[in-house]
Amino acid sequence: GQSLEQPSEVTAVEGAIVQINCTYQTSGFYGLSWYQQHDGGAPTFLSYNALDGLEETGRFSSFLSRSDSYGYLLLQELQMKDSASYFCAVSVQISSGSARQLTFGSGTQLTVLP
Amino acid sequence: NAGVTQTPKFQVLKTGQSMTLQCAQDMNHNSMYWYRQDPGMGLRLIYYSASEGTTDKGEVPNGYNVSRLNKREFSLRLESAAPSQTSVYFCASSEARAGSSYEQYFGPGTRLTVT
Numbered sequence: 001g002q003s004l005e006q007p008s009e010v011t012a013v014e015g016a017i018v019q020i021n022c023t024y025q026t027s028g029f030y031g032l033s034w035y036q037q038h039d040g041g042a043p044t045f046l047s048y049n050a051l052d053g054l055e056e057t058g059r060f061s062s063f064l065s066r067s068d069s070y071g072y073l074l075l076q077e078l079q080m081k082d083s084a085s086y087f088c089a090v091s092v093q094i095s096s097g098s099a100r101q102l103t104f105g106s107g108t109q110l111t112v113l114p
Numbered sequence: 115n116a117g118v119t120q121t122p123k124f125q126v127l128k129t130g131q132s133m134t135l136q137c138a139q140d141m142n143h144n145s146m147y148w149y150r151q152d153p154g155m156g157l158r159l160i161y162y163s164a165s166e167g168t169t170d171k172g173e174v175p176n177g178y179n180v181s182r183l184n185k186r187e188f189s190l191r192l193e194s195a196a197p198s199q200t201s202v203y204f205c206a207s208s209e210a211r212a213g214s215s216y217e218q219y220f221g222p223g224t225r226l227t228v229t
Contacts, residue, residue: 004156031216042204042220043157087156091216100216101172102147104156 002026004105006088011111012078020073020108022088030091030100032064032071037107038084046073048091075110083112115140118221120205126227127195135190135224137205145210146188147172147218148180150201157204163188164210195228202226 004024012018022032031050035043049055049064049071061074075082085107093100118139127133139146144165149157159172163182177199179191188207192199202225206218 033217042222043218044220045217048217089156100210101159101162102157102216102218103159103173106154106156 002090002092002103004088004090004103006086006105006108008106009109009111011113013113014078014080016078017074017076018078018110020075020086020088020110022071022073022105024069024071024088024090024105026069026090026092026103028092029066030093032062033089033091033102034060034062034073035087035089035104036084037087043087046086078112080112080114083110085109117141118205118207118219120203120221120224122224123222124225126229127192128229129196131195132191132193133195134192135203135205135226136187137189137221138187139205139207139219139221140186141207141209141219142185143207143209143219144185145208146182147206147208148178148188148190149204149206150174150199151204151223152201160190160203195226197228200226200228 006022033048034046037043047062054063059076064071087107089102089104121136147162148160151157161180163169166185202223205221208218
């Protein structure tokens with residue numbers, strides 16, 4: 001099976017930088033994704049890393065180290081609207097011929113304080 | 115484009131009742147998924163459909179059945195609801211094309227309570 005670990009809560013102030021770590025154990029790994037979910041809302045896609053290194057999209061960056069089974073999401077210039085839950089998810093293929101699936105971590109609740 | 119739509123938005127069932135959750139997407143995606151999310155937890159995959167005409171079990175399929183009616187629609191059925199099935203149910207779709215990010219697009223969710 002798959003398992004992912006990420007911190008349950010993180011708190012930071014507006015304008016700061018915060019890093020949310022994710023470690024995983026899985027087989028059939030293809031990539032690591034990050035999703036954002038506001039209270040009462042649906043998850044929305046933020047980023048995907050299939051290869052080692054850093055991917056940058058505006059204020060958000062995501063990093064992957066396949067050898068360490070580790071990734072992180074970096075949020076810069078935090079804004080109040082960034083208060084949400086952030087989920088890492090591994091993209092896996094259980095067996096040849098099967099479709100890829102996402103297995104989600106339990107989520108990190110980010111609170112941004114004024 | 116509406117994206118992924120789900121009906122109903124809210125539902126209360128008594129133990130033993132049955133119901134079907136509907137999901138439709140207008141993005142011409144091949145793959146569709148059903149997840150449940152319990153409070154303070156991540157999403158767990160119930161069933162998925164890699165393409166029209168195929169369905170497969172996910173992590174927590176017991177107590178559920180699915181139908182991929184056509185490329186657009188993927189329904190989830192609870193034959194005999196139990197309180198343990200109280201949850202928020204999300205449908206998602208993705209293009210699932212080799213080399214893509216396999217980004218999944220989620221519907222707004224159905225909040226189900228079983229008493």
